Amino acid sequence: MSLLKKDSLLTHLLIMAGVSLLLIVLLIFGLDLYTHHGETVKVPDLRGKTLAEMQRILDDVGLEYEINDSTYSSTAIPGTVREVVPAPGSEVKSGRIIFIAINGFHQRLQTIPIYKDQSARQILSLLKGLGFESVEQRVVAGRYSGSVVKLETADGKLVEAGTQLRIDTKLILFVAGQAIDTLGLDRYIEDYSKGGSDSTAGSTTSPDKQDDGGISNDWW
Structure with missing residues (x-):
C-alpha cells in the first residue's frame, strides 16, 4: 500500500496516465463532432436555380457554398446556377463548402x-x-x-x-492599304462605248495600243 501513497511516484504516474487517456478520448470524440464523422448528405442538383432558391435548398441539407465563377451567356437566365462542384448526387459530409458557378448578369x-x-x-x-x-x-x-x-x-x-x-x-x-486605280480601265470602257463599231472598222492600231483587244498599255 505504500506504493499508492499520495506522494508516491506510482500515484503520480497513474494520475498522468488517466489524464492522458481522458484527453485522447475527448480528442477523438471532438474530431468526430467537428468533422461530422459518419454524417453524409447528397449534393442537390442546383442547376437552373436562382440564388435565393439555392440558398434555401443548401440551408435545408446543411451545406455551405462559395461562388467561384460567373460567366455571361445570352441563352441562359442571368443569376441562375450553371455548375456545381462536387457534382449533384455526390455524397459529402454535412457542413461542407460546395463551389457554385453562376450565369452572369451582363457580358464581360x-x-x-x-x-x-x-x-x-x-x-x-x-x-x-x-x-x-x-x-x-x-x-x-x-x-x-x-x-x-x-x-x-x-x-x-x-x-x-x-x-x-x-x-x-x-x-x-x-x-x-493601297486602293486600286481603275481610271485606265474606266477610260477604255468609256472610249469603247463612244466609238462603237467605227473604232474597230478601218482604224489603225496606235503605238500605245496592244494587239490583243486594244487596251491601253498605260493602264497596266
Whole structure:
C-alpha cells in the first residue's frame, strides 16, 4: 500500500496516465463532432436555380457554398446556377463548402489596347484573345500599309484605346492599304462605248495600243 501513497511516484504516474487517456478520448470524440464523422448528405442538383432558391435548398441539407465563377451567356437566365462542384448526387459530409458557378448578369468587359499604327494582324489577334469575336476589317488609305488607322463600333463611333467595351460589341478595324486605280480601265470602257463599231472598222492600231483587244498599255 505504500506504493499508492499520495506522494508516491506510482500515484503520480497513474494520475498522468488517466489524464492522458481522458484527453485522447475527448480528442477523438471532438474530431468526430467537428468533422461530422459518419454524417453524409447528397449534393442537390442546383442547376437552373436562382440564388435565393439555392440558398434555401443548401440551408435545408446543411451545406455551405462559395461562388467561384460567373460567366455571361445570352441563352441562359442571368443569376441562375450553371455548375456545381462536387457534382449533384455526390455524397459529402454535412457542413461542407460546395463551389457554385453562376450565369452572369451582363457580358464581360474588356479594355481596348493601344492600336494606332500597330500591325493589323497583331491587333486583330489581340482583340480575339480578349474575347471580341465580331471584328470586321476594312481597307482605307493610310501611311503604313497593313497598320491600323482607327477602330470603330458598328454604328460608326470611334473607339479610343483604353475604352472598356462588352466583348459582344461589333467592331470595325480600319487597316491602311493601297486602293486600286481603275481610271485606265474606266477610260477604255468609256472610249469603247463612244466609238462603237467605227473604232474597230478601218482604224489603225496606235503605238500605245496592244494587239490583243486594244487596251491601253498605260493602264497596266
